[in-house]
Amino acid sequence: MAEAVSLTFPDGSIKNYAPQTSGAEIASGISKSLGKKAVAYALDGEVRDLADPVGRAGALEILTRDDPRALELIRHDCAHVLAEAVQELWPGTQVTIGPVIENGFYYDFHRETPFTPEDLPVIEKKMSEIIQRNRPFTKEVWSRNEAREVFETKGENFKVELVDAIPEDQDLKIYKQGEWFDLCRGPHMASTGQIGDAFKLMKTAGAYWRGDSTRPMLSRIYGTAWASKDQLKNYLHMLEEAEKRDHRKLGREMDLFHFQEEGPGVVFWHSKGWRMFQSLVSYMRRRLDGTYEEVNAPQILDKALWETSGHWGWYQENMFAVKSAHAFTRPDDAEADHRVFAIKPMNCPGHVQIFKHGLKSYRELPIRYAEFGNVHRYEPSGALHGLMRVRGFTQDDAHVFCTEEQLAAECLRINDLILSIYADFGFEEIVVKLSTRPEKRVGSDENWDHAEAIMGDVLKEIEAKSGGKIRTSILEGEGAFYGPKFEYTLRDAIGREWQCGTTQVDFNLPERFGAFYIDENSEKKRPVMIHRAICGSMERFLGILLENYAGHMPLWFVPQQAVVATITSEADDYAREVTEVLRDAGLKVETDLRNEKINYKVREHSLAKVPVIIVCGRREAEERAVNIRRLGSKDQTAMGLEEAVQTLAAEAMPPDVKRRAMERAFETRA
Known part of the structure; x- marks a missing residue:
């Protein structure tokens, strides 16, 4: 025994x-x-x-079922039930794979007629029947030959291919639920009944087998599943909200930007959108004032520089390379410039060159360079998604060159700046994750050990300083190829998480480029380089802000803060005066004197997400007053013109400017 x-x-x-x-x-x-x-x-x-x-x-x-880890099992089991339901309804349909994905699952099928949205309620009903049968999930281990023979007999050619792809040293597992079975690694719950009824099929799509466009086109069904009906209801509500908040839709309504086929993955900014973008840049510049030196590195550089940095070897497939026109039109011309240049995907090699220009003393460190650099990175056309996934974007990039002794303090200083900026935009729920060494990396294990130890201590201090408000975690193996990093993830108004800021420690790039400073002993010493981004992609951050606020942006940030609309032409002169007074107070205001009903004007400007509509009629002109209507509210607030100007001017003051004004006032009183 x-x-x-x-x-x-x-x-x-x-x-x-x-x-x-x-x-x-x-x-x-x-x-x-x-x-x-x-x-x-x-x-x-x-x-x-x-x-x-x-x-x-x-x-x-x-x-x-209440355990968070059971959710993946619920979704995995639901995918198997989906496949069984489809084969019961449409015999002869071949099943392929059905993995769990974020918030749900999908299953790919091969059949002559693709599924349509109208098929989904029919499939859901059959799935409910299978779940109610409460058949046990049972596991069997088959030989490779037995599995091939069974699937070949069933006409399941894709399963045969999957069987052949499983390494010889791995068990071949078959999971059964009643008479139906599937090739699967598992695990599964005890029976189909444990799935419950909190599931929904979401959409259909096409997908190539194994993601290869030369292989057969499959019909994919996406679904979601949760542990309870309430969780499902909340998720579906979140999707409805996300659709309403889609930044591409808001961009059209607010006339901010557009995309077109001739410029895939790059933004065509309209005047209002560009003003909003520049407001973000101006805010970031103010937050860096006095602590960072703003620089600008070239847009294209010889590929030799990128070979030195390691990007040409590690990141080449994501880079755009160019030659001069002469290299194409006059290939045999010895005087033509045939060099290959890369459009920069990041700013760091350029900043190292700026640091290297002239001797640097330890007394000058830390040196902090910032750049709002336009960078380009290749993204597959199918992955492009409005402002969230582009090929050309502006990175609020910075690089700090410091000593090893200064590293921890600089990481904490960056952390405080990042959290303060997120708070100004209304983001309070933040997760800071430490990503450690990946399998493919450069640099010695000794350097990695040292960097990860420092970052680990900093992570503990970040959590301690926040009093538990900031959550932290470790992402094993997710670091950059040159060093460990912090990733800052924020949660938006409807519960979605966005990874934005990063702080990355790099012992590698200064060594590759031979960067050094003169230490207190008059000897050359290698600096530590910290890569830092807060918004990350400023285009993407703006997209996140649009969706977080559903277009109802803070008054200080919008490109048009108010519109003065008249009820009658008798108030036109007064409306022009109100507009000028507000503009003199620093507000971005337009006037609407059109011969249209006021309800029409209000509706139109509300759709464009103008935050404040100031209504002026004959009585307002006589009393030198205004009626203020806020975006999203049907109520109007009447107040005198002077009071309205003071109220709106105070509200339109950016939070950092407001803080500075309060600090100066406090110092004056002291």
Whole structure:
């Protein structure tokens, strides 16, 4: 008889079991109710089928549907039920793969007629029937020959190809749910009934087999699944909100920008959009004033520089390369410039060149260079998505050159700046993640150990300073190829997370370019380089802001802060005066004197997301007053012109300018 194994439970208790004891037996042994609620178990964090024997000692947890880790199982099982439902409804349809993805799952099918949205309710109904059958998920291990023979007999040619692709040293697992079965790595819950009814099929799409355009086109069905109806309801509501907030839609309504085929992945900014973009740049410049030196590096550089930096080897597929026109029109001309240039995908090599120009002393460090640099990176055309995924964008980039002793303090200083800027835009829920060394990297393990140790200590201090408000985590193996980094993820108004800011430590690039400073002993020493971005892509950050605020932007940030609209032509002269007074107070205001009804004007300007509509009629002109209507409100507030100007001017003051004014006032009083 095999020796018993010791299992440690979450409450700290330790019990001994025979190695062949299954997770289901352990759960039922703890309590009958737990046995009924259990859907899987985890041994040392590895999620397993309930029917699997424990096999060895370790830390064991019983998982119920309420456990966050069960959500992936619910979605995985739902994908299998989707495939069974489709084959019951349309016999002869071939199944391919059905993975879990963010917020749901999909399954790809091969059939002559693609699925349509009208098919989805029919499939959902059949899925509900299968779930209600509550058939157990059972696992079998088949030989490769047996699996090939069974799938060939069923006409499942794509499954045969998948069987052939599985490495010889891996088990070939088959999961059954009643009579239906699928090739799958697992794990699964105990039965289809545990999936529940909180699922919905979302859309259909086409997809090439294995993502290869030379292979057959498949019909894909996307779905979402959750542990409860409330979670599903919240998710669907979030999608509705996201659709309303789509920055591309808002960009059209607010007349901010557009895209067109002749410039894939680059933005055509309209005047209002460009004013908004420049407001963001101006704000960032003010926040850097006095602490960073703004520089500008060339847009194109010889590929030799990118070979030195390592980007040509590590990042070449994402770069755009160019030659002079002579190189194409006069290829045999010896005087033509045949050199290959790369359009910069990032600013860092240029900033190293600026640092290297002239001797630098340790007394000058840290040196902080900032650039609002226009960069270009290749993105597949199918991945382009409005402002969120472009090929040409502006990076609010900065590089700090410092000593190793200054590194931790600089990372904390950058952290404080990033969090302060996010707070000014209304983002308070922030996660800071430390990404550690990737498999493919440059630099010595010693340097990586040193950098990760410093960053780890800084991460602890960030969490401690925030009093628990800032969450932190570790992303193993997700660092840049040249060094570890912090990633700043913010949560928007509808709960979506966006990764924006980064702080990256680099011992590698200064060494590659031979950058140095003169230390206190008059010797050359290599600086540490910190790559820092806050918005990241400023275009993308603007897209995030548009969606976060649903176009109802803060008054200080919008390109048009108010419109003065008349009820009657008798108020035209007064409306012009109001406009001029507001402009003198620094507000961006337009006048609407058209011969249209006021409700029409209000509706039109509301659709364009103008935050303040100032209504003027004959009575307002006589009393030198105005009626103020806020975007999203049907109410009007009447006030005197002078009071209105003061109120709006104060509200339109950027938060950083307001803080500075308050600080100066406090200093004056002191």
